[in-house]
Amino acid sequence: xxxxxxxxxxxxxxxxxxxxxxxxxxxxxxxxxxxxxxxxxxxxxxxxxxxxxxxxxxxxxxxxxxxxxxxxxxxxxxxxxxxxxxxxxxxxxxxxxxxxxxxxxxxxxxxxxxxxxxxxxxxxxxxxxxxxxxxxxxxxxxxxxxxxxxxxxxxxxxxxxxxxxxxxxxxxxxxxxxxxxxxxxxxxxxxxxxxxxxxxxxxxxxxxxxxxxxxxxxxxxxxxxxxxxxxxxxxxxxxxxxxxxxxxxxxxxxxxxxxxxxxxxxxxxxxxxxxxxxxxxxxxxxxxxxxxxxxxxxxxxxxxxxxxxxxxxxxxxxxxx
Numbered sequence: 591x592x593x594x595x596x597x598x599x600x601x602x603x604x605x606x607x608x609x610x611x612x613x614x615x616x617x618x619x620x621x622x623x624x625x626x627x628x629x630x631x632x633x634x635x636x637x638x639x640x641x642x643x644x645x646x647x648x649x650x651x652x653x654x655x656x657x658x659x660x661x662x663x664x665x666x667x668x669x670x671x672x673x674x675x676x677x678x679x680x681x682x683x684x685x686x687x688x689x690x691x692x693x694x695x696x697x698x699x700x701x702x703x704x705x706x707x708x709x710x711x712x713x714x715x716x717x718x719x720x721x722x723x724x725x726x727x728x729x730x731x732x733x734x735x736x737x738x739x740x741x742x743x744x745x746x747x748x749x750x751x752x753x754x755x756x757x758x759x760x761x762x763x764x765x766x767x768x769x770x771x772x773x774x775x776x777x778x779x780x781x782x783x784x785x786x787x788x789x790x791x792x793x794x795x796x797x798x799x800x801x802x803x804x805x806x807x808x809x810x811x812x813x814x815x816x817x818x819x820x821x822x823x824x825x826x827x828x829x830x831x832x833x834x835x836x837x838x839x840x841x842x843x844x845x846x847x848x849x850x851x852x853x854x855x856x857x858x859x860x861x862x863x864x865x866x867x868x869x870x871x872x873x874x875x876x877x878x879x880x881x882x883x884x885x886x887x888x889x890x891x892x893x894x895x896x897x898x899x900x901x902x903x904x905x906x907x908x909x910x911x
Contacts, residue, residue: 599659621820634811690749701737747778
């Protein structure tokens, strides 16, 4: 059984205008997305900025309430949970945010920040909580004397380690990591990624890893899903996707990944035009205005995800040719 199953997930945000804030439209941030997450794996979600990957991550944890769709965790629909049931469920599902500084309370010491989830979920007495906080700091490579410092006294990499420690505090089964290394220097990125991989093995964690850097995703992911304008366009195992990308959008993303050998003759695919507005997405395939292989059917019929063999799924009419 999959740890998490997401089916036909949709999330829209209203566009309001005028003096009275009347709804005049809506932004389709997540538009009919489906996938599963197996226990112990890392599912990478990639795409350009604005493709809906971060909104997907927040919606499946109900930080945003879904507009439509179904989200199951360990076989139970979390969308049916009451606020109290959802609060209890959050012990099993945690999130690491993109900006490690904005996600930490600047008025609280680190010890208090890490202890707060334990208090909320009623885990242990004061002495046990202090010991747990010291252990969490040790696990992420910090010392117990850091408990008395404030977030602004740490580097970006250290703050992200604190964010990871906070996510680990309730011993979750699933962690959604929303671009956890994008704000860090390259040398620090590798340290944090390796830390996350070590912790995954140590605590038997499952990750949904959201990023726009394909080289980072390749390093940490088991499977990779590619999103465009709120839709999932391709989903496959990491090695299969990087060896044989089938969707034209995925091929363009892959061509932009730097390679060590500049003389290897890698051809860069330059997409024409701009990303359409999610407030007014194109009919048919959302990618067709920029696709070099677009056909008439692409402008009229939205392609469904189809199996191209070996668990490699792609939403593209080229698969039917």
